Amino acid sequence: MIIIPAIDLYRGQCVRLRKGRFDQISVYDYSPITLAQGYALQGAQRLHIVDLDGAKSGTIEQLHLIQAMHAPGLCLQVGGGIRSLETAKTCLQAGINKLVLGSIAVINPNLTAQIIELTKPENIVLALDVQIKNNLPKPAINGWQVPTDTNLWDLVNHYQQLGITQILCTDIESDGMMNGPNFQLYQEAVTRFPQIGWQASGGIRDINDLEKLSTIGIAAAILGRMLYESDFDITSYLARKAW
Template sequence: MIYPAIDLIDGAVVRLHKGDFDQLTHYGSDPVAVAQSYSAAGATWLHLVDLDGAKNPQNRQIGLIAKIIDSTGLSVQTGGGIRSGDDVAALINAGAARVVIGSLAVREPDLVTQLLQTYGPEKICLAADVIRQNDGFFIAMSGWQEASELSLSGFLKTYQAAGLKHVLCTDIDRDGTLQGFNNALYADVKQQFPDLHLQASGGASSLADLANLAADGVIIGKALYEGRFSVAEALEAAAC
């Protein structure tokens, strides 16, 4: 499954380098048009990140998110600074097909388990944003600015038991770098958790990356904006 990505700041399309707001590149001021172009190229899903909401939930771009959903017909997976059940409800009410939850899943596992039960496993995706330490991969929090003491495998075991189906795993060291995926990481996750629908993110740079990926889905952002390949080409490569 191909998930073209749009990251939003102040209504504009942007990309960050390794999640760093100080390393930001603008790619246009009309995210609706970008999303419509992805739909026209054959995409069925869109990965939408509200970076304003990630910094401050009071600035969540809920109106723009709803407009993108309404004007494209795409199934939209969206997140960015989800801090409460109300945040999840607001996005689902705006038409989101799936909400991505990150740091909240580390800080409040009981609440996130309840959200999985309330909305069902198709509506919730957990973001496993990971940093490599000496003894393995650990979950990062707070916009990737701090590492938790929770291992990736421990995190996934806990939530798989609670009914988790969708997980988005980002190797932060690869994000926005166009250096290719950490395929060894994704292969290991799939071996340990074959029943999870694993989305890979961070580093997509070529069609070969997509064809050889050891995951069920892939988030593609910068490679599209930089013209490495098109959505149509990505869909064809992933189908091979």
């Protein structure tokens, strides 16, 4: 399992939301560019960057800043407002390695299929951020502001048939809370779709959570608030895993 630091951008600043709510936002006094470079120096191979302005407006808005966050050897997976073929092309031309598709994958499967065909499935990460309703995970859209009645597992099955192999799944209730991830959700995800490389996001607190996710079979852990507010060090963790 790899570690993927998350940097959420809002109006050019590093922020974290709680449960995806823009009225519960923490702003961190870090330069996004310096932070990205620091994660690369610690040994991170990939960054997960979200343009929250883009997620709200429907079109990516901070691409120039994101380009400046690139560091040698660092893979950028970027989401937030990629909802058209033109935007997807623009991101690829800007040097983005992997496009993160969220809302569009839920509300417009036909357009999503076109983007997948354009970019190739291996360059796409689906971001399916869910709320649990009657024990069923249901994706929310538009920066988590709008709930849907779509069944997560039906959606995953559809996109797996189109060649998608990487899915980031967030339990919105856990996001930014530092109360632990939804292990039950991720266990079910891996059991139902073992061929998918699942990325877990939301609520991860410490090394114990990481070890449990790894044991479940999660491919990657997305770390946000934990990196800002704890003494967790990527370099030390990677060294420990190499023992």
